[in-house]
Amino acid sequence: VAVNGPNAQIPPPRQIPPAVTAQVLRHIARRVGPPPPRQAIAPLPPAEARIEAAANQVPSGDQEGAQSGGQPPPPVGGNEPPPEDVGLLTRAVEVGLLDKAPDAPLTPEQSNFINQANQAIPDAAQRIQENLREAKQQTDLNGDRSTRDIVKTSTEFGDAPDAARKLVEAAAGADPRRAVIVATSAADGAPDKVVEIAEAATRAATGDAAIIAGDLAQKNPNAAAAIAVAVSNISKSSAPAIVGSVTRSLPPAQKNQVVAALVAAVPEQRTRIQQTVQQSNGNTGNPPAGQTPAPGSQTAARTADGSGNTAGGVPEGLLERMFAGDPSAAADVRAYLAAGGEEDIVVRAKDLIAQIGARKSQLGTDELLQTIDRLASQAINMVSGSQMIRMGIDQNYVPTTAVLALDFGPLDGDVAPGFKRVPPGDPRIGGADIDGLRRPSESALLNDGITGIQRIEVDLPDGEYRVILMTQDLGDRSLIANPFGTEIAVNGVGQSLAQPSPDFWVPGGLLTNNGGSSLLSQASAGPGSFLTGDLAPQDLSAIQRQQGGALVINAVVRNGKLIIELDGFQNAQSYLTGLIVEPVAETSELVLSREASRTQRAPELRLALEEEILAAAAEVLADLDPAEGDPELVELPEPILDPEELASTSQ
């Protein structure tokens, strides 16, 4: 808006031509310069921070009283001419555009001016949009920074009783979106108050309960159990997610304490808590907390845990819900199939199909067909779909084999060495509600990212490539249920993403230039493959701390374009932190544990596993008369990937 005098009419903003706005914005930007970098607003030295904290505790009424009155501003001096580089604003005044009544028609002179202005700066609207985008980024960044500084300083140096709790209640209550930043900053200032900080922050943002609990447990591991219980008491339904986030970096003894405390505090969530722990232990090879499974049989352990499972290991009532077409059964089927680990999916699927077959006399033809169809599709999806790998990034890693290395995140976030920044609004990415997100991490590649990406399109020379998409486990399963979606297509060739939730990410991968020296013992290597073996403990530790997630897909580029499309987010959004594209003929700089290397399953093996499931389904349906059921259902599900697709999409 432009105002020509203290008693002049303030015209509606639409009366100011975009070219005038764009020109003055450029003038202001040149004069004030770019926003100060974070380093220029460094935290205060301790003595000054104490003064700041003391000032922040003065009641607002006292501050108000001390500042009443005030002096009139100094007079505006001189008759200096207006700046030359805002000529369009000056001209708008001269033609009377600012004084024009909103409903009055434009004079010929005014119309002429607007046309000339539009010709002078034809991309004015685009520049204004860019300014708005930068403004939002500046606001977000400074909101994060100032929240962090003020909360930390005020809790560290504040002497008011119960200061940490009160401050977190106030700050997170006013800005629930920053509840995690408020909580972690307060914990930095007062690490002995993490439990009350966690409670106060969770009350303001119950949806972030798991992230808050996990982040604060990392700040003070000795208080992990107390944090988990306190937060779960506020958000009982989050207890399973909380146990996952709180225990992720704890040693087994502390982990058991947390689980026991949580089960005692939220007994109604016992089964789900134990399932979460079981999944976590299944991934690490550790026995479930508080349980000793029978050798070679995780199913036996589950049936003995009092969770209500039947003797065959199938959760009670699951078959009935499958028969009834209950939509919630799909998630439980997926959990059941996945619970035994990757190698057990086919065995469990065949067992479940056999159990359905044993009860087929109770079902109508369509019911039986539909149930088998859904189960076989789900199992095939899980063995054929790609798997996420939990990964870390070597501190000094710089991509050397990659032909493309992109770091997604806000424009002024930290860019990982050797990577190019892709900010929100970059033409190479598309999607709905795209936004930058910053997260604490020691890796520049993981400490920020972009939510909402559904399409990536980049130029690449024709050839065969290994595409490594990266994300970070944000801790909150509702936020990052499936960071890449459940369906992913690369240059039009689609495949499913099996078990996308961080609960099921397979450990572990490490992006490193050190290659074999990261491995205690090397299992395999070679051109066009991965270095594979037992990762050194310090690297495993980095993987756990950094909580990165990677998906590896092979792609063929034939027309100079690599197009990645992500779909199947349900109510969640994608979250991408980085993308690496390596020639497939080169040995990857993503070093894999033995377990993670099994996710890169050979196409022939995938087809064999699919065939096993289909054979079991065919056996149950063998004596069925196709004329009795829906013809489309009698056709068993096709394998998701056919051999030709496999040859060009997945290892």
Place this chain on the structure above:
Amino acid sequence: VHVGREKVVVRDVRGQIGAESAKRITIDQRLFYDQRVITTENSSSVVEFRDGSLLQVGPDAVLVLNKLVFNPFESKSEKVITAVKGSFRFISGIKTKTSSIEIRTPNATIGIRGSQGDFLVHPSAPLFFALGDGIATVRNGRNSVNLRPG
């Protein structure tokens, strides 16, 4: 109680309280109620208020820090500044339940509720204000206009 601090000083930035003569301001120096901040030609400055909000100030500018009431425990932040002349950019800081910023200029008063705005105050040009984020109201002796970004 101070209202903020000088966080970035490029060349010659001066502060003046009451009838005192203007003195050079240094980085991290505390700024007080009714203090004037003056940038000379080719100089610029960034003022950080106690609530973390930033005011970028271009060359040849004069502003007065009229008031800041900030208490994060009460979740309250109110500030008043007078932009006498110059180019400025305001960026909001920590979010509070009660929040307001009033920018007084010779031609109009701008009320911002969060978040970012660029403005130009010049004795021979109209007041120009562009809202980057948040909502704002511009009012003077004649009328008032509500603004949204874009």
